[in-house]
Amino acid sequence: MHGNEIERLIAARMSRRHVLKVGGGLALGAALAGCGLGNSAGDEAETTREIEPEVDGDLVYFNWAQYLDPKLIKQFQREYGVEVRESNFDSMPAMMAKLRSSNRYDLIFPSAEFASRLAKANFLLKIPRAKLTAIDDVYPFFDDPWYDPGSEHTVPYSLYLTGLGYRADRVGGMTGSWRDLTNPEADGRSYILDDFQEAIGMANLVNGYDLNASEPDQLEEAKQYLIDLKPDLRGFSSDTITNMASGNAWIQHLWNGDIINARYRVDDPDTLRFQKNREGVPVGSDVFAIPANAEHPGTALLFIDFILENSAQNATWTGYPMPTRSSEKPYAELVKDEPELQVTVADLEGGQQFADLEGEARENWDRVWTEVKAA
Amino acid sequence: MSERRFAGLMLLPGAAWLVLLFVIPLGITLAISFGITDELGNALYAWNPENYSRILDPLFAPVLLRSVGYAAATVVLCIAIGYPVAYYIARFGGRYKYLLVALVVLPFLVNYLIRIYAWTAILSDEGVVNGVLADTGLTTEGVRFLNTPWAVIGGLVYGYLAFMILPIYAALDRMDPTLVEAGKDLYGTGWQTFRHVTWPATFQGVLAGSVLVFLPAVGDFVSAQLLGGPDTYMVGNLIQQQFFEASNYPFGAALTTVLMAFLLVFMLFYLRSAGRAAAEARL
Numbered sequence: 001m002h003g004n005e006i007e008r009l010i011a012a013r014m015s016r017r018h019v020l021k022v023g024g025g026l027a028l029g030a031a032l033a034g035c036g037l038g039n040s041a042g043d044e045a046e047t048t049r050e051i052e053p054e055v056d057g058d059l060v061y062f063n064w065a066q067y068l069d070p071k072l073i074k075q076f077q078r079e080y081g082v083e084v085r086e087s088n089f090d091s092m093p094a095m096m097a098k099l100r101s102s103n104r105y106d107l108i109f110p111s112a113e114f115a116s117r118l119a120k121a122n123f124l125l126k127i128p129r130a131k132l133t134a135i136d137d138v139y140p141f142f143d144d145p146w147y148d149p150g151s152e153h154t155v156p157y158s159l160y161l162t163g164l165g166y167r168a169d170r171v172g173g174m175t176g177s178w179r180d181l182t183n184p185e186a187d188g189r190s191y192i193l194d195d196f197q198e199a200i201g202m203a204n205l206v207n208g209y210d211l212n213a214s215e216p217d218q219l220e221e222a223k224q225y226l227i228d229l230k231p232d233l234r235g236f237s238s239d240t241i242t243n244m245a246s247g248n249a250w251i252q253h254l255w256n257g258d259i260i261n262a263r264y265r266v267d268d269p270d271t272l273r274f275q276k277n278r279e280g281v282p283v284g285s286d287v288f289a290i291p292a293n294a295e296h297p298g299t300a301l302l303f304i305d306f307i308l309e310n311s312a313q314n315a316t317w318t319g320y321p322m323p324t325r326s327s328e329k330p331y332a333e334l335v336k337d338e339p340e341l342q343v344t345v346a347d348l349e350g351g352q353q354f355a356d357l358e359g360e361a362r363e364n365w366d367r368v369w370t371e372v373k374a375a
Numbered sequence: 376m377s378e379r380r381f382a383g384l385m386l387l388p389g390a391a392w393l394v395l396l397f398v399i400p401l402g403i404t405l406a407i408s409f410g411i412t413d414e415l416g417n418a419l420y421a422w423n424p425e426n427y428s429r430i431l432d433p434l435f436a437p438v439l440l441r442s443v444g445y446a447a448a449t450v451v452l453c454i455a456i457g458y459p460v461a462y463y464i465a466r467f468g469g470r471y472k473y474l475l476v477a478l479v480v481l482p483f484l485v486n487y488l489i490r491i492y493a494w495t496a497i498l499s500d501e502g503v504v505n506g507v508l509a510d511t512g513l514t515t516e517g518v519r520f521l522n523t524p525w526a527v528i529g530g531l532v533y534g535y536l537a538f539m540i541l542p543i544y545a546a547l548d549r550m551d552p553t554l555v556e557a558g559k560d561l562y563g564t565g566w567q568t569f570r571h572v573t574w575p576a577t578f579q580g581v582l583a584g585s586v587l588v589f590l591p592a593v594g595d596f597v598s599a600q601l602l603g604g605p606d607t608y609m610v611g612n613l614i615q616q617q618f619f620e621a622s623n624y625p626f627g628a629a630l631t632t633v634l635m636a637f638l639l640v641f642m643l644f645y646l647r648s649a650g651r652a653a654a655e656a657r658l
Contacts, residue, residue: 093620093622117415
């Protein structure tokens with residue numbers, strides 16, 4: 001069974017305790033001062049704590065489900081004599097909600113644009129890159145990425161691109177377009193990601209606009225496209241591996257690695273195919289980051305180093321390319337017959353990436369997504 | 376210490392609990408519902424009634440109506456399934472009566488979310504039910520159970536059925552069985568006796584069960600989230616989305632406040648009806 005929901009439940013249990021504490025304090029604080037809720041932008045001083053790569057407690061780990069080889073977690077626990085306490089999120093906004101409600105994690109896996117937002121708000125600890133033994137294995141491209149100048153707060157974790165997965169034994173007539181989501185052969189078994197960025201971004205690409213198009217009339221078009229898509233959809237779901245493996249999805253909007261990961265879970269892996277769409281695809285990267293309020297940043301550093309060292313094994317298990325030289329060959333071998341699954345640094349340089357939208361643009365994207373769901 | 380003062384003291388823990396975990400959070404919800412958000416999505420106190428006027432957007436009306444419709448269907452199905460079950464346990468349970476009641480409550484030891492999640496495995500296209508259907512030759516293609524309004528309503532019925540069975544069982548158990556005999560002595564058929572004696576005598580139990588099922592069902596988001604499709608969006612999902620996706624706590628809080636006010640009307644209606652019934656019973 002997919003652990004995602006259960007993990008989320010456990011996370012919810014944990015957070016309830018925090019909410020109680022925070023809620024009580026807030027009521028008092030707010031009554032007295034009439035000021036803001038939650039912790040808004042933190043203090044920059046809190047991001048510059050001196051940290052060493054040494055065990056300073058169990059690792060409180062917060063990541064997507066099925067996005068890191070569980071064998072590596074077990075091995076890390078054995079080698080360092082610590083426990084990895086795992087909980088999962090199922091979208092970036094859900095991760096943000098947990099962080100906002102003052103949950104404490106030692107290690108999180110935000111996408112580049114969310115890492116940028118967190119770093120700007122002083123939510124992330126500065127990572128002493130020189131203390132990571134495996135850092136030289138990481139491509140120099142990530143020494144100064146657009147989302148984190150000087151790579152002060154993040155270490156790259158993986159690269160991805162978004163496309164369509166489909167069941168070759170069930171649907172034919174795939175044309176290499178996002179519009180295949182309405183392929184009649186899918187017989188109402190198409191899913192799109194339950195993710196406001198991916199959904200609106202896809203609509204923008206189909207409509208011939210930039211991935212991050214945010215003009216009101218462009219967003220209105222995106223909204224209309226998505227609403228018109230709904231009768232052909234079975235659902236909005238980011239539980240893509242389960243959807244593909246259970247046979248519920250014949251066409252699924254998904255990230256490249258998930259198709260490889262889903263193949264490990266079915267009897268007939270060759271039937272699961274991936275399509276990179278001609279209107280353009282989002283490419284991007286996810287990163288390791290340590291929140292400023294982490295209790296065990298030392299263990300987190302050790303874990304980052306450990307995963308980088310084993311990035312070849314991790315790339316094969318997750319199905320995602322990793323930003324290290326040592327994982328390059330094994331991953332290329334894995335996708336040698338399917339170049340469409342590959343994402344390289346060159347793709348990141350030339351491709352369309354989700355930007356960290358600000359102010360009104362972000363509000364409008366959120367609003368459109370709410371309206372698409374409600375319509 | 377006088378008995379009165381002692382009773383007052385005994386109220387303290389409960390009152391403190393309610394103030395701490397109900398009144399204060401409710402106050403915060405109300406306060407946030409007029410608020411705004413900052414760049415990180417944190418809610419800030421402000422005066423922004425636009426959160427409420429946005430609810431009037433015709434876009435949201437179908438969501439509210441759908442929630443009420445699903446909850447009403449859930450209540451009807453729960454009565455249809457729950458009444459016979461309660462009747463059987465109360466009348467024919469014999470020495471197994473308490474065991475049967477315990478069995479009704481047993482699934483509640485498992486969390487609602489996990490019970491609903493289990494249904495996704497049972498009902499999926501290549502899942503348990505479709506496997507059995509295919510093996511027996513009843514179907515060739517997998518039947519699409521999941522991601523339909525029926526699956527959502529089914530999830531709600533499964534989730535809240537016990538809330539209907541227990542009050543009806545209590546009403547039936549309290550009812551004097553000689554009343555039924557009296558009905559039959561007066562040449563009433565089984566149906567007439569039920570219609571004119573048993574049903575009116577247990578109606579308050581049905582009403583209590585209906586309220587207990589309707590209130591959580593109308594605000595539920597788990598069933599629609601896990602078993603529903605793109606066109607089964609309920610107000611609970613809309614609220615949940617504001618908190619976990621759209622980072623718009625103020626709008627989510629405004630929706631919550633309106634939903635609670637709406638449910639309060641139902642509650643008041645029920646309390647009045649129950650109060651009147653109790654007053655009649657005393658006469």
